[in-house]
Amino acid sequence: MRERFPVFDLHCDTAVELSLQKKPWNSNDLHIDLDRGDRLLHHIQVYSFCCVYDEKGLPLAGYAAEERFIRALSDFYTQLDRHSDRVRLCRSAEDLIACTKEGKRAVFLSLEGPEAISCDPDRLDELKDLGFVMTTLTWNNPNLLAGPHTSDAGLTDLGKAFVRRAQQLGIVIDVSHLSEKAFWDLCDITSAPIVASHSNSRAICGHSRNLTDRQAKTIFNFGGLVGLNLYAPFLSLDGKADFDTVRRHIDHFLELGGEHHLALGGDLDGCDRLPAGFTGVESYNDLGRYLLESGMEEELVNHIFNNNAVHFFVQHLQKSRVG
Numbered sequence: 001m002r003e004r005f006p007v008f009d010l011h012c013d014t015a016v017e018l019s020l021q022k023k024p025w026n027s028n029d030l031h032i033d034l035d036r037g038d039r040l041l042h043h044i045q046v047y048s049f050c051c052v053y054d055e056k057g058l059p060l061a062g063y064a065a066e067e068r069f070i071r072a073l074s075d076f077y078t079q080l081d082r083h084s085d086r087v088r089l090c091r092s093a094e095d096l097i098a099c100t101k102e103g104k105r106a107v108f109l110s111l112e113g114p115e116a117i118s119c120d121p122d123r124l125d126e127l128k129d130l131g132f133v134m135t136t137l138t139w140n141n142p143n144l145l146a147g148p149h150t151s152d153a154g155l156t157d158l159g160k161a162f163v164r165r166a167q168q169l170g171i172v173i174d175v176s177h178l179s180e181k182a183f184w185d186l187c188d189i190t191s192a193p194i195v196a197s198h199s200n201s202r203a204i205c206g207h208s209r210n211l212t213d214r215q216a217k218t219i220f221n222f223g224g225l226v227g228l229n230l231y232a233p234f235l236s237l238d239g240k241a242d243f244d245t246v247r248r249h250i251d252h253f254l255e256l257g258g259e260h261h262l263a264l265g266g267d268l269d270g271c272d273r274l275p276a277g278f279t280g281v282e283s284y285n286d287l288g289r290y291l292l293e294s295g296m297e298e299e300l301v302n303h304i305f306n307n308n309a310v311h312f313f314v315q316h317l318q319k320s321r322v323g
């Protein structure tokens with residue numbers, strides 16, 4: 001039986017936690033560190049910056065959100081420099097391919113909550129220059145662009161302008177946390193595939209953070225990705241989850257046609273309750289083995305763990321460079 005699996009994970013909150021808790025990236029007690037990533041066959045990770053709530057979970061906006069974002073990003077650039085022998089910041093398909101050749105791990109940046117750039121479409125150029133390849137439209141709070149998953153608010157005119165500018169620049173729109181109304185408003189105007197970086201199936205776990213079947217099918221039909229979230233209450237409403245619970249979400253998304261669109265989006269370091277047996281990024285090896293042992297084809301595990309996301313980002317980033 002295989003011991004090590006390739007992992008491309010679409011969402012973690014590790015970067016901000018490293019900054020807030022002043023912890024080293026190479027080895028720490030968070031869910032992700034470089035040493036434990038080495039236990040995987042390879043580790044490609046989207047590091048997301050969510051700077052719109054404080055330590056007590058209260059909303060941050062305006063200067064407070066921007067200040068937290070600048071500090072966390074500055075700290076993360078320092079970490080990238082310090083570990084440049086092991087990691088590489090990827091802005092393009094070429095960067096991703098070079099990482100594989102050099103045996104380095106690929107790091108992508110995404111924004112969760114555009115309050116950090118004052119929800120301003122004109123600041124998306126700045127975001128791209130900083131190395132970001134993806135952004136959500138909201139976190140859990142309503143903002144100038146759209147409503148979150150707990151609301152009925154759709155996409156505002158500013159939200160539509162934000163989406164258009166992001167897609168012109170080749171920045172992927174991430175619909176995790178978005179309201180259903182805003183999701184459908186987005187689908188009316190999108191000119192590029194969309195991603196739900198860390199959202200599960202609402203048919204399996206009826207939480208508003210999860211995707212309805214119609215939403216998931218639409219993302220698949222657009223050529224986008226859905227990343228499986230490992231936060232236990234998004235896997236099962238009673239918060240009790242194990243690898244079999246994860247498998248139920250996978251099986252349901254596969255029934256909807258997700259074979260080439262399903263990916264990982266663990267929400268690691270953004271959540272405090274993981275499935276039984278999952279302790280951190282190294283546990284993806286255990287999940288991979290479990291899926292093989294429970295009868296899943298190896299090729300399909302590789303698609304979900306790595307290939308689908310690699311294919312999407314190579315395609316998307318190549319397209320964005322040309323356009």
Ligand SMILES: [Zn+2]
Binds near residue numbers: 112176177198270
């Ligand atoms: Zn999130």
